[in-house]
Amino acid sequence: MLHVAEAARVSVATVSALLNGTATVSPELTQRIEQAIRDIGYKRNAIARSLKMGTTRTIGLTVPHITNPFFTDVVSVIQQAFDRAGYAVMLCCTDEDLNTQDEQIRLLLDRMVDGLIVARVGDGGILKGIVEDANVPVVLLDRLCEGVDTDAVVLDNQRAVFDAITYLIHLGHRRIGYITGTSDISTMRDRMTGYREALQAAGLPVAQELVRSGNFHEIDGYNATMQLLSLHDRPSAIFSANNPMVIGTMKAIRDIGLNCPEDISVACFDDFPWSDVFVPQLTTVAQPVQAIGEQAANLLLDRLAGNRDAPPRKLVLKGRLMIRNSCRPLGAVAQTVSA
Amino acid sequence: MLHVAEAARVSVATVSALLNGTATVSPELTQRIEQAIRDIGYKRNAIARSLKMGTTRTIGLTVPHITNPFFTDVVSVIQQAFDRAGYAVMLCCTDEDLNTQDEQIRLLLDRMVDGLIVARVGDGGILKGIVEDANVPVVLLDRLCEGVDTDAVVLDNQRAVFDAITYLIHLGHRRIGYITGTSDISTMRDRMTGYREALQAAGLPVAQELVRSGNFHEIDGYNATMQLLSLHDRPSAIFSANNPMVIGTMKAIRDIGLNCPEDISVACFDDFPWSDVFVPQLTTVAQPVQAIGEQAANLLLDRLAGNRDAPPRKLVLKGRLMIRNSCRPLGAVAQTVSA
DNA sequence: AACGCTAATCGAAACGTTTCGAACGTGTCA
DNA sequence: TGACACGTTCGAAACGTTTCGATTAGCGTT
Numbered sequence A, B: 001m002l003h004v005a006e007a008a009r010v011s012v013a014t015v016s017a018l019l020n021g022t023a024t025v026s027p028e029l030t031q032r033i034e035q036a037i038r039d040i041g042y043k044r045n046a047i048a049r050s051l052k053m054g055t056t057r058t059i060g061l062t063v064p065h066i067t068n069p070f071f072t073d074v075v076s077v078i079q080q081a082f083d084r085a086g087y088a089v090m091l092c093c094t095d096e097d098l099n100t101q102d103e104q105i106r107l108l109l110d111r112m113v114d115g116l117i118v119a120r121v122g123d124g125g126i127l128k129g130i131v132e133d134a135n136v137p138v139v140l141l142d143r144l145c146e147g148v149d150t151d152a153v154v155l156d157n158q159r160a161v162f163d164a165i166t167y168l169i170h171l172g173h174r175r176i177g178y179i180t181g182t183s184d185i186s187t188m189r190d191r192m193t194g195y196r197e198a199l200q201a202a203g204l205p206v207a208q209e210l211v212r213s214g215n216f217h218e219i220d221g222y223n224a225t226m227q228l229l230s231l232h233d234r235p236s237a238i239f240s241a242n243n244p245m246v247i248g249t250m251k252a253i254r255d256i257g258l259n260c261p262e263d264i265s266v267a268c269f270d271d272f273p274w275s276d277v278f279v280p281q282l283t284t285v286a287q288p289v290q291a292i293g294e295q296a297a298n299l300l301l302d303r304l305a306g307n308r309d310a311p312p313r314k315l316v317l318k319g320r321l322m323i324r325n326s327c328r329p330l331g332a333v334a335q336t337v338s339a
Numbered sequence C: 001a002a003c004g005c006t007a008a009t010c011g012a013a014a015c016g017t018t019t020c021g022a023a024c025g026t027g028t029c030a
Numbered sequence D: 001t002g003a004c005a006c007g008t009t010c011g012a013a014a015c016g017t018t019t020c021g022a023t024t025a026g027c028g029t030t
Helices: A002-008 A012-020 A027-040 A046-053 A069-084 A098-110 A126-133 A157-170 A186-201 A218-229 A243-255 A289-304 B002-007 B012-020 B027-040 B046-053 B069-084 B098-110 B126-133 B157-170 B186-201 B218-229 B243-255 B289-304
Strands: A058-063 A088-093 A115-118 A138-141 A151-155 A176-180 A211-213 A237-240 A265-269 A283-286 A314-317 A320-322 B058-063 B088-093 B115-118 B138-141 B151-155 B176-180 B211-213 B237-240 B265-269 B283-286 B314-317 B320-322
Touching (some): A002 A012, A069 A088, A088 B069, A098 A115, A115 A289, A126 A138, A176 A186, A211 A218, A218 A243, B058 B069, B069 B289, B088 B098, B098 B115, B098 B126, B151 B157, B157 B265, B157 B283, B176 B218, B211 B218, B218 B237
Parallel strands (some): A115 A138, A138 A151, A237 A265, B176 B211, B237 B265
Antiparallel strands (some): A088 B088, A283 A320
């Protein structure tokens, strides 16, 4: 900028004024300055600007795993939304690890991000202090966080799983295996509640042996399913509360020599592009990923636009059960639903 | 930092020296400073640091679509690698649009990223100037770029497709439909060459009617497949050079009332987690995503570590044909390969 | 006792912006 | 003609660091 000012024979203040439109500058100087900018190929240094202005026009986004199709989509939507608004987004993946996440949030904060969208693992942690200091607006994504009172957009997980399990019960299933992630995540707790309540509402017992938990990876789903399938009185259906784990479920079923849905019905959380292409077409709980991403982005953009004092807003969206043919009716005519 | 210095009754220079270990500071002051830091809850301002140092410890990463499973995985690997190295990564998605991409690269450069990893759409463009100015190291990912001579890691696309098509030919296929993306991308050109050469090597004609191109989206694959299947003499196999488009292919096959692989064989580029879970299990060309991501990260980290003058390095990795059961032998016993 | 050497500490400039208040020239009005 | 307002332009401070050269104190040597 100094060079531009010199070349145009004006002060840096004038150049800055022109660039930001903060003051009127005469046509003559305008032209000289623009010429100098072109000649020199000047680009404003956003770092210096950030230092002075106290804003970076950058936000931080942390998710557990970008390879989980739900997060893939949501990250994509959020990225687009902020791109449109002229913000850059720094992406971090926590691998569901609390310490990693705290470190990454610190990293982002160090870099003075203007805001944070967090799919939090675990409760409280470093996030609590950040939200309380209120310097950086935070919106919680997908997962609520005990003791952290801030904007959030989540699914009505309890209801979504309730509906899915109820559907299985209507099909005649009585022993329904349930594979969950770790319970330090609100999402997982709520889904589990949905499972329990659906069973109770139907007067069915909640058998502890039918509930397995894993750490969100395919292999965990595989192991959990293996355990369920080797039960003395094995379930006739399995619901996986997490998408990557259901891959393990399908592989375990295959490896043990069973077929879905003939021998065992399967449903899971989160829809994905391939779900209705292959056989069996998986019955899933679809989240409105587009809406979730956009709402989260909007909440944060609204704070960034200056609306700091509004009370925390919590958006709860509805899931949708995508009924396909990976679950078959029991008891009645044992007829395959599959195509 | 000023506050810390005052509280510890030292100069800011001393605080800085302690924090960076650039000079020895006495045990006594060390203790006073550390105490003050704790009391105040001081966090170093990375923006001010960046301004002074001229480095942000942040890199930019642009890909066409994060929802393409290849890029999902590669982004994940790259993000992890830089996270380990203490770098933040800014992610941009270009939606295969040249202007969007140029804008995003400018955005990243404005923010003074230390380096860039780019899965480039189109040739040349803004990138050329950047690489020539040599201020910011750039590594090309997945796609080479005419006239841009810099580090790159790509697949041997030509060979990979050659092998896949040859495999189909060995199965007895003679008319093999080919669905490609736009030809302004080196990857697509190379794959197309592989297709042509495989046919020629087998003495088969390259029929223009069997080649369709689309814009990388599911719908494009759908339309292309519809066209291929409504050909008078329709192909017995289809190869999709792009992963998202193959979803459209499978849906078109289903909608038209055909079955894969009984009526038509399908293979495609890029493996994905679901590929061997469902029926049919798709035959794919798997890229070594882990290696690609790590190599790209390493190339850039090496430049960032100061190795600026080494000549451009181009890494070419090998794809691997994952033979499953979506392609059936022709001519011989018309027996289904599928499980 | 004077000297030089080393280790510890500090003051101040610099990075590239933004912004505030001052200064300047010109035209208008009493 | 003098006062005043207005539109333009500018100088300089500030943002929070790092770093260079200077300063000081302590200590062993001659």
